[in-house]
Amino acid sequence: MCLGIPGKLLEITEDETSLRMGKVEFGGIAKDVCLAYLPEAQVGDYVLVHVGFAISKVDEQEAEAIFAYLREISQLSEVGDPSVSGELGESGDEVH
Amino acid sequence: MKYIDEYRDAAAARACADAIARLVTRPWNLMEICGGQTHAIVRFGLDEILPREITLIHGPGCPVCVTPIEMIDKAIAIASRAGVIFCSYGDMLRVPGSATDLLTVKSAGGDVRIVYSPMDALTLARENPAREVVFFAIGFETTAPANVMAVVQAQRLGLKNFSVLVSHVLVPPAMRAVLESPRNRVQGFLAAGHVCAVMGTADYRSLAAEYRVPIVVTGFEPVDILQGIYRCVRQLEEGRGELENEYARVVRPEGNPAAIRQVREVLEVVPRKWRGIGVIPDSGWALRPAYAHLDADVRFEVQHVTADEPADCLAGAVLQGHRKPHECPAFGTTCNPDHPLGAPMVSAEGACSAYYRYRRRR
Numbered sequence: 001m002c003l004g005i006p007g008k009l010l011e012i013t014e015d016e017t018s019l020r021m022g023k024v025e026f027g028g029i030a031k032d033v034c035l036a037y038l039p040e041a042q043v044g045d046y047v048l049v050h051v052g053f054a055i056s057k058v059d060e061q062e063a064e065a066i067f068a069y070l071r072e073i074s075q076l077s078e079v080g081d082p083s084v085s086g087e088l089g090e091s092g093d094e095v096h
Numbered sequence: 097m098k099y100i101d102e103y104r105d106a107a108a109a110r111a112c113a114d115a116i117a118r119l120v121t122r123p124w125n126l127m128e129i130c131g132g133q134t135h136a137i138v139r140f141g142l143d144e145i146l147p148r149e150i151t152l153i154h155g156p157g158c159p160v161c162v163t164p165i166e167m168i169d170k171a172i173a174i175a176s177r178a179g180v181i182f183c184s185y186g187d188m189l190r191v192p193g194s195a196t197d198l199l200t201v202k203s204a205g206g207d208v209r210i211v212y213s214p215m216d217a218l219t220l221a222r223e224n225p226a227r228e229v230v231f232f233a234i235g236f237e238t239t240a241p242a243n244v245m246a247v248v249q250a251q252r253l254g255l256k257n258f259s260v261l262v263s264h265v266l267v268p269p270a271m272r273a274v275l276e277s278p279r280n281r282v283q284g285f286l287a288a289g290h291v292c293a294v295m296g297t298a299d300y301r302s303l304a305a306e307y308r309v310p311i312v313v314t315g316f317e318p319v320d321i322l323q324g325i326y327r328c329v330r331q332l333e334e335g336r337g338e339l340e341n342e343y344a345r346v347v348r349p350e351g352n353p354a355a356i357r358q359v360r361e362v363l364e365v366v367p368r369k370w371r372g373i374g375v376i377p378d379s380g381w382a383l384r385p386a387y388a389h390l391d392a393d394v395r396f397e398v399q400h401v402t403a404d405e406p407a408d409c410l411a412g413a414v415l416q417g418h419r420k421p422h423e424c425p426a427f428g429t430t431c432n433p434d435h436p437l438g439a440p441m442v443s444a445e446g447a448c449s450a451y452y453r454y455r456r457r458r
Contacts, residue, residue, distance in 0.1 A: 001159045001185065001445055002132050002238040002290045004316075004346075006099040017249060034215065037241055037355040046099060048293060048346050051185075052213030053242040055352055056293040058099055062345035066323060067108070073326060074111035087104045088140050088318050 004050040006058050007031075009043055024049055099345070103317030110145065112322035116329055117147040124332050125151045125281045126325060127274065127417055129267060130288035131158035131445025132316050138450040140318045150325065153281065153417035156270055157288050159235045160187040160443035161415055162370040165403055167263045168193040171232050173398045174261065175201045175208050181224060183217035184232040186210040190433075190442045194403025214246035214260075221250070221258035230392045233260040238290040240264055240381060241355035244362040247383070247390055259392040262383050265368055267291050268299040269379035275307050279418060284310040284328040286321065289343040294359075296351025301339040308337035315343040362387055371439060372405070372412030411438030414447055421451040428456055 007024040012035065015021050020035040024047060031049075035041055038054045046058035102108075128134055134154045137143050143152050156162055172193050175182035182198070189199040189210065202208035207227075211217050214231050221229035233243040243260065250258040267288055274282055287300050292313045304311045310331035314324030324342045331338060341347055359381070368380025383391045405411070409431065410424040421427050421440070431437040433452060440446030 001187065001235050001443075002130055002157070002288060003444075004238070004290045004293070008098070017253060019249070034213075034242075034245065036245060037352055037358070039354060048290070050238055050290060051242045052215055053245070055238070055241065055290070055355060056346045056348075059345045063099060065344065066103070066319060066342075070108055070111060070115075070319070070323065073115040086106050087101060088106045088109050 002050070004048045004055065006046050006048050007033075009041055009045045009047055009054075011043060012041075022054070024054070100317065103315070103319040104140075105319065109140075109142070109318045109322055112319060112326060113145040116150065116322070116326050119326065119329055119333060120147050120149045121333060123149045123151065124283050124329055125153055126284045126286065126328055127153040127155045127282040128286040128314070128321070129155040129157040129271065130291070130316075131155075131161070131443065131447065132290075133157075133286060133288070133314065133321055134447050135445060135450045136316055136318060136321055138454045142318055142321055146325065150329065154414070154420075154447040155274070155417060156370065156373060156415045157236065157267065158415070158440060158443050158445040158447070159239070159265055160185075160191055161411065161439040161446050162265055162373065163188070163191070163234050163263050163439070164369040164371050165194055165405065166369070166400065167261070168197075169195075169403065170393065170398045171261055172196060172198060172201055174230055174392060174396045175206050177228075177396065179227055181207045181209060181220055181227050181229045182232070183209045183211045183220060183229065185234070187443045188232055188234065190436060191439045192436060214243050215249070218246050218249055218255070218258060221255050222253070225257055227257060228395075229258050230396075231258070231260045233262045234264065236265055236267055236288070236291050237295045237359075238288075238293070240359045240363065241294060241352070244359050247362050247387055248358065250390055251387070259390050259395045260383070261392040262363070262381070263368075264363065264381035265370065266365070266379050266381065268303060269376050270370070271303060273373070273376050273379075274416070275303075275309065277416070282417065284332055285312070286314040286324045286328065287311050289313055289315045289320070289347055292343070292347045292351065294352050294355050296356075297339055297341060297347065297349050304337055304339045310337050311339050313339070313341040313343050313347050315346065370415075372415045406437045409437040411440050411448070414440055421448040422455065424448070428452060
């Protein structure tokens with residue numbers, strides 16, 4: 001229910017009831033998203049979308065900070081690059 | 097995709113788990129509040145790469161699971177009426193009421209529609225002026241801004257055939273209930289990142305200070321969750337109990353002010369019964385009296401029936417973290433996703449569903 005997915009804001013529009021809307025791209029698929037709660041969002045921003053509503057702007061610097069913190073606690077230099085190590089696999093069999 | 101793949105990086109996850117192992121000196125019990133986090137933990141096996149000292153207790157953060165059975169029965173009664181188009185998030189359709197579920201109403205000819213967004217229900221109301229369109233507005237704080245926008249727009253557009261059945265729940269009172277329980281084992285919390293994206297972190301800062309308990313606002317990807325656990329364990333090892341924000345790329349201390357304003361205009365805090373748990377004071381949101389004309393509970397008078405839960409379902413104990421799903425005798429035998437006895441087996445955020453999908457073969 002609280003699933004939120006980050007996507008890139010491609011364009012800002014208004015619907016026929018003059019609600020602030022936008023097209024947001026998720027992995028190649030563009031969807032209409034309500035921007036009423038993010039009046040500051042600009043084209044090119046990454047926004048977090050939940051049930052058709054953008055609820056937060058993704059902050060690029062803070063997104064990087066996760067890996068800076070990880071390097072600090074792990075004394076590793078290469079973490080944070082999936083092209084080097086690959087993505088985490090799923091545990092167990094998915095039956096559905 | 098940006099802001100997802102990099103947080104599933106296997107080396108980063110392992111590095112984080114190793115850092116936790118170097119840090120930990122004794123057993124600690126942590127609760128992840130949100131069912132979305134529970135699913136990520138079980139799906140990626142994060143609990144299995146943690147040192148054995150760390151126990152993760154799965155929390156009650158599954159709105160589908162905690163929606164009271166009386167409210168499901170009400171939804172079923174309204175959806176069964178001729179002329180009604182009943183709209184719901186998909187997860188709710190299989191949740192057992194006392195006698196049946198919404199999916200059964202649909203297969204018996206009821207007009208029950210799954211919507212992705214509450215605005216889809218609003219569109220249906222505009223396209224079907226001769227029908228009564230009802231939206232089942234459930235969820236935590238994350239979903240409330242979307243649900244109230246449907247109410248506000250219905251008001252603005254003067255839609256006479258739209259109403260909402262509201263059963264919203266709030267996270268901080270549930271955390272307080274966990275901490276106040278005489279059976280409580282939880283020593284630190286991973287707070288639900290998207291709830292905080294809307295509401296901000298002030299309530300959690302107060303809770304952390306009042307109970308001297310570490311609370312780390314945490315995201316939903318493997319590296320987020322492991323880093324949330326690291327920060328929580330570090331506080332416990334150092335004897336601190338404070339608020340930290342692991343998910344700062346999405347969560348600001350003030351939350352989303354426009355969303356909070358809109359929600360407070362439409363909804364008011366009420367006591368709410370949580371399925372399997374009981375009534376928690378000030379733990380829900382309902383429509384303010386000014387919006388009673390859009391309240392399905394008022395528009396459709398439904399007989400109030402109280403029903404018992406199946407005796408062999410441990411959903412309540414699972415939701416409170418007292419039992420793990422596989423400890424229930426019904427798990428995977430009389431209870432499975434096709435024939436669920438309890439809501440946690442149905443929902444994409446339910447702990448029973450997570451264990452069934454990813455752990456059943458063991």
